[in-house]
Amino acid sequence: MSRFVPNPAAHQLLEQAQPMQTHLEDTARTVAGQVRRAGPLGETGNYRRSIRARGTRVVAEDFAWHLVEYGSVKNPPYAPLRRGVRAAGVRLVERPR
Amino acid sequence: MNADILAVACAYLRADTTIAGIAGDRVATRTPATTDTPWIRATLLDERTDERVRVLHLTRSLLQLDCYAGQPRDYSQSEASLLARAARQALSVMHQTAHEGAVVTRAVLGSMQHLPDETLAPARERYILTVEIHAHP
Numbered sequence: 024m025s026r027f028v029p030n031p032a033a034h035q036l037l038e039q040a041q042p043m044q045t046h047l048e049d050t051a052r053t054v055a056g057q058v059r060r061a062g063p064l065g066e067t068g069n070y071r072r073s074i075r076a077r078g079t080r081v082v083a084e085d086f087a088w089h090l091v092e093y094g095s096v097k098n099p100p101y102a103p104l105r106r107g108v109r110a111a112g113v114r115l116v117e118r119p120r
Numbered sequence: 121m122n123a124d125i126l127a128v129a130c131a132y133l134r135a136d137t138t139i140a141g142i143a144g145d146r147v148a149t150r151t152p153a154t155t156d157t158p159w160i161r162a163t164l165l166d167e168r169t170d171e172r173v174r175v176l177h178l179t180r181s182l183l184q185l186d187c188y189a190g191q192p193r194d195y196s197q198s199e200a201s202l203l204a205r206a207a208r209q210a211l212s213v214m215h216q217t218a219h220e221g222a223v224v225t226r227a228v229l230g231s232m233q234h235l236p237d238e239t240l241a242p243a244r245e246r247y248i249l250t251v252e253i254h255a256h257p
Contacts, residue, residue: 090239093235095238096151100184106182110166117250
């Protein structure tokens with residue numbers, strides 16, 4: 024009778040597999056599109072243009088991204104990153120560094 | 121009809137004795153006229169229905185709570201931290217309380233971040249709390 028021994032690195036190996044990487048990159052592009060849609064246009068459109076999918080990540084390169092995302096005493100939070108993730112059908116898990 | 125979860129959450133937090141001891145009744149959806157004493161600003165970021173159910177019933181509302189300290193003092197960071205932690209504690213048991221117009225089934229706590237607001241001079245201590253509230257009529 025064979026015994027199943029789970030591989031503790033299974034999750035990591037699956038994530039690194041090419042089909043999964045392709046899927047994650049596609050998802051990142053979808054999320055980036057939703058983030059741009061959720062972001063404010065503003066006078067210059069700089070924020071929306073600063074949203075990029077880089078591999079499996081979505082980055083906001085505007086220097087004031089944190090003000091747009093979290094707001095301030097003078098402005099409400101637009102939260103395009105958080106809203107964009109949800110709009111793309113992806114589960115949002117926040118792990119701030 | 122589904123209730124305004126933002127109003128439900130604000131009313132609930134205002135009624136919390138620990139929060140009232142720090143911020144009084146200053147839990148609202150906009151920045152108060154005076155910022156000398158602590159306050160919480162609640163913002164509805166996103167509200168979604170449960171796509172598994174055909175009728176409009178259960179909603180999942182993503183809220184951001186900005187927990188601000190009062191006038192900058194040596195203890196401002198701990199003041200903002202205490203306010204945020206009190207709000208987080210209250211939200212963790214929100215489903216155990218009856219609310220006007222809504223049944224809260226769950227409050228999923230997200231992140232709590234220390235992010236001072238630098239648009240004020242000097243920068244004002246602030247903790248940002250995210251919560252997703254699941255509720256139905």
